[in-house]
Amino acid sequence: MGHGGLSYRVVDGTVDLDVTDHVQGSPSLTWEAVGGCATGRVTITLPLDTFPTLGDSSRMYVTSTRGEPVWEGFFGLPDARSDGEGERFESELVGTMALAADAVEALVYSDADLGSWQRSAASVQSARVDQVEDGWQLAHPQGYVLGTGAAAGMEYRLLQHAAQNVGSVTFTATGPVTPEPGFALRVQGLAGNTVLTTIDQPLATGPTTYSYGPPELGANADVVRISLVRTGGATNVLTGNALVQITGLTVAGSRVDRYGTPVTATPVVTSAQIIDDLLGRGLLGPIDPALAIVEDSSIPIEDAAWPTGIRIDQLLQRLRDADTNMLWSYDAGGRFSWRAWPTNEPRYDLIDDLDDLAWPGSSDTPPSRITVFWRQDGGLHRLQVTIDDPSADEGARVRVADPITVPGDDATEEEAYEAGRDELERLRARARSATAEVSRLVFDRVTGLEVEPWEIRPGYLAHVDVTGEVLQITTVTASAAPDGVTATLTMGQPPMSDAERVLAIFRGDLPAPGAPIIEIPEETPEPPPTEAPETGDTSPPPYSPLPTVEASIEAALVTVPGIDPGPGYRGPIMFEIHLATSASAPAPTPGNPATLIGETQTGTFFATKRPDGLPLASGVTYYFATIAINAVGAAIPSGWVAGTARAKITGTMIGPNEIQTGNLATNYLTTAALLANDAWIGALRAVDLTAETITGPKIQTMSQANRGIKLDGWTNTLRAWDAFGNLRFEVNGNTGLGTFTSASGGASAALSAGSLVFSNSTYGTSGAVVGSSVGIRLASGSSSIDIEQSGRVQINAPALVQGNLDVLAGVLKVQGSNGFAIDTAGGYLRSPRTTNFASGGSPNVRINTDASSAVFANTESRRAIKVAIEPARNDQLQALLDLDVQTWFDRAPAEALAAYFGGGPDDPSDCAGDGSAIEVFEPLRRWPGLIAEEVYDAGATLFVDYDNREGTPRSVLYDRIGVAWIPFVRDLITRVEALEAS
Incomplete structure (x- = not known):
């Protein structure tokens, strides 16, 4: 048996139970015109273990006793109780309208926002990709070198x-x-980043509209890219005409119908198309698409793009914001509807003697006066708007609404007045509300049947018999009892409670109360309007003056000289400015958009764009004309005058000392791009200049002629001058030849035929004699060092040559056959490479000085050290061998050697190292040894090698220091022999 004609069923996991007979009290159900099944409340008297998991996932189904769906929803967190009244569940219910709040999705239906596009990563670095006022501009600037495929592009990635x-x-x-x-x-x-399809179109000179879909872009494309691409060969951009402007950009994401079948997406989308797509994607919940009611609306939905995600109930509200006449609702039985309010025909009839009717809001008398503030020309203004109330008696109370402010900084008095009227109408309409208590059958004009109170649905019109009004039913709340159901109908727009008003203000649905917190001047009566004086013009201006045109930065300055209209002309004269691209263009006509670019009354006009909206190109000749217009008509247009726009500042535009600023000074020039051919600078001076490529016919280090170093691109020559202007160095890159001249004028050098010859003036005359065999020669007088082409080094020194290598009256040679040789007047030092320092009959190293010279040779080892001492030193060697052992034994070896050889730290020249000893070292190895600094400090400077530049100890000469141990060895031998003899 139904509870008031309704049955209740709970579905909770594995439990599916009809609880109609256990519903206690008066359960209530609510439907909203916007939302459908909204809220409810029910108390179920059953043991608590009946529904062990009852919660917000559990569902409540309410049907008629005939099994027709009435209301559906979900449980809130139930209030389970067990007390003296028994066990029961008391729960708030949430209708299926909550399904719209359960899904958040990123969606793009129609996006015309320019900010949704970004510069393409495939663009070359020099490309200009700029967002302009009404679109994007793609350009390759003048002066850049581009290869085939170089792109300046933008792309849309929000999908x-x-x-x-x-x-x-x-x-x-x-x-x-x-x-x-x-x-x-x-x-x-x-x-993603994979190109699916590419479509190339030639650049059109006028506006051309393009539209592409999946067939052209690819079925799976989620990114679209638009580029200006170099399709020809590599080139240097010669003009500023490598550009294109993109306007009217609209991207539509793919859509499906209510059954999930893809449909053609168009730039303009309606609310019905969006609802179908939501149904087809399952974003409206478990709704049967076949039962859905989706009415179309002719109002296009703009900016229907939410790429970061939006909750579905918020999306539905956005659609209603675009067309407030539309309603959305979830109804019982898995049905969804998107439809409009009925406009005239009521569905239900309410009769005063059968229904309890009330018109709340008697304490909220509709206002008839409001103060409106608006801003214009930098000032704040106000006015009062009043609506006459014909039902008000003379002297009756006048309700004043909260003041409002017209948004924006440039409103008009007419706009302020209309805003005040609209606000008063809204407030008065909200007061036209009513409620009805219906507990009987009501006639439904749509079905032609009488329906139960709980069958009355919001979102339709009701006819109120007692007043003759037709009001919208916004909310229906049905309260059931065993003896029947009573439906409370809310109609019209009821007045808000204080809490509802505060909430609406916070949501932005209502303006904040009270006037702006600013000081308002006392209101003064406005003077009566004065009639505009007659112009006195009886004919158009006599002529249109010929303008003058000056080139400006990215603009052309058009100056229109004034004209004398003659006596009787008192009205203003306006000058239209027209532009053409040819001197033979037809004369312009007043207001013609094909040539009109602006107008001026002051006599000056900055032309920055062509009639088609594109910017003026630098260096292109345009033609300007004027048309003088007054209140009567237009004069004959002037002739065309040529003019250009500049992309850079030239010297003719800036005189000396005309730019003065603290931020544009030496060492303080900062720019994002200083491009070739974009900045022509007569003199560029910098402390530090860094560049990838410096290109120019000449590069020189000094501004004066014949000074510094100069690289001449015209002659491909590198030259260097001294401070007096004398040419010292010159190399020709074409021939590979060059010369060098010393500052004294005595020494010179020449590069020729693979050789470098250094010579003085004397040798220069005979240089050709040895030039064929000598690669490098350094000569001084009759002495020379030759590096011959055969790989031989020869030093000719007939006289003593001061330096680290002394050669007396002989020749030092390094040659391929001998390896190394010193020829002197009486002998030679020779090291043939063929013997590799090996034995073989002749000594490896031999020094011949005279008949009494000593020769030391080693024919037993391949790694030998040979030492020869001049006769003058033989006695010292013998003294060393015969040295008193006791004298050496009592002192450290380094000190003993230092004392014997007579040297010391302060007088290293006295050490017995006068160049008479010759050493041949083994290949470099590492071994433990003494510290050179300690040996030096001990005084044994003879056995230390020095740094040639600093004169500091560098290493120990171990091949010499072995001599120091001879006395100790002799002493040990003597001791051993003495011990053995005893």
Whole structure:
């Protein structure tokens, strides 16, 4: 048996139970015009273990006794109780309208926001990709070298965050009047970073609209890219006409119908198309698409893009914001509807003698006066708007609404007045509300049947018989009892409670109360309007003056001289400025958008754009004309006057000392791009100049002629001058020849035929004699060092040559056959490479000085050290061998040697090292040894090697220091022999 004609069923996991007979009290159910099944409340008297997991996932189904769905929803957190009244569940219910709040999705249906695009990563570094006022501009600046495929592009990637692909892209491309050849407009579809398709279009000189979908962009494309691409060969951009402007950009994401079948996506989308897509994607919950009611609306939905995600109930509210006449609702039985309010025909009839009717809001008398503030021309203004109330008696109370402020800084008095009227109408309409208590059958004009109170649905119109009004039913709340159901109908827009008003203010649905916190001047009566004086103009201006045109930065300054209209002309004269690209263009006509670029009354006008909206190109000749217009008509247009716009500042525009600023000074020039051919500088001076490539016909280190170092690109020559202007060095890159001259003028050098010859003036005359065999010669007088082409080094020194190597009256040779040789007047030192210092009959190293010279040779080892001492030193060697052992034994070896050889730290020249000893070292190895500094400090400077530049100890000469141990060995031998003899 139904509870008031309704049955209740709970589905909780594994429990599916009809609880109608256990419903206690008066359960209530609520439907909203916007939302459908909204809220409810029910108490179920059953043991607590009946529903062990009852919660927000459990469902409540309410049907009629005939099994027709009435209300559906979910349990809130139930209040389970067990007390003297028994065990029961008291729970708030949430209707299926909550399904719209359970899904958040990134969606793009139609996106015309320019900020949604970004510079393409495939763009070359020099490309200009700029967002302009009404679109994007793609350009390759003048002066840059581009290769084939160089792109300046932008791309749309927001669909990558949505479960959608590119449905369509629509835009208008406008190229220059004279495009630079070899460039094309390229449209590409990408899946991530992988290019799927590429479409190239020639640059159009006028606006051309393009539209592409999945067939052209690829079925799986989620990125669209638009680029200006170099399709010709590598080139230097010669003009400023390698550009294109993209406007009217709109991207539509892919869409499906309510059954999930893909449909064609268009730039303009309606609310019905979005609802179908939500149904097809399952974003509205478990709704049967076949039962859904989706009515179309002619109002297009703009900016229907939420790439970062939006909750579905918020999306539905956005659609209603675009068309407040539309309603969405979840109804019982898995049905969803998107439909409009009925406009005239009521569905239900309410009769005063059968229904309890009330019109709340008697304490909220509709206001009839409001103060409106608005801002204009930098000042704040106000006015009062009043609506006449014909039902008010004379002297009756006048309700005043809270003041409002018109948004913006440039409103008008008419806009302020209309805003006040609209606000008063809204407040008065809200007061036209009513409630009805219905507990009987009500006639339904749609079905032609009488229906139960709980069958009355919001979102339709009700006819109130007692007043004759037709009001919208916004909310229906049904309260059931065993003896029947009573429905409370809320109609119209009821007045808000204080809490509801505060909440609406916070949401932004209502303006904040009270006037702006600013000081308002006393209101003064406005003077009566004065009639505009007659102009006195009886004919158009007599002529249109010929303008003058000056080139400015990215603009042309058009100056219109004043004209004398003659007596009787008192009205203002306006000058229209027209532009053409040819001197033979037809004369302009007043207001013609094909040539009109602006107007001026002051006599000056900065022309920055052409009639088609594109910027003026630098260096291109344009033609300007004027048309003088007054209140009567227009004069005959002037002739065309040529003019240009500049992309850079030239010297003719800036005189000396005309730029004065603390931020543009030496060492303080900062710029994001100083491009070739974009900045022409007569003199660029910098402390430190860093560049990847410096290109120019001449590069020199001094500004004066014949000073410093100069690289001359015209002659391919590198030259260097001294401080007196004498040419010292010159190399010709074409021939590979060059010369060098010393500052004294005595020494010179020449590069020729693979050899470098250094000579003085004497040798220079005979240089050709040895030039064929000598690679490098350094000569001084009759002495020379030759490095011959055969690989031989020869030093000719007939006289004593001071230095580290002394050669007396002989020749030092390093040659391929001998390896090393010193020839002197009486002998030689020779080391043939063929014997590799090996034995073989002749000594490895031999020094011949005279007949009494001593020869030391080692024919037993391949690694030998040979030492020869001049006769004058033989007695010292013998003295060393016969040295008194006791004298050496009592002192450290280094001290003993230092004392014997007579040297010391302060007088290293006295050490017996006068160059008479010759050493041949083994290959470099590492071994433990003494510390050179300690040996030096002990005084044994003879056995220390020095740093040639600093004169500090560098290493120990171990091949010499062995001599120091001879006395100790002799002493030991003597001792041993004495011990053995005893």
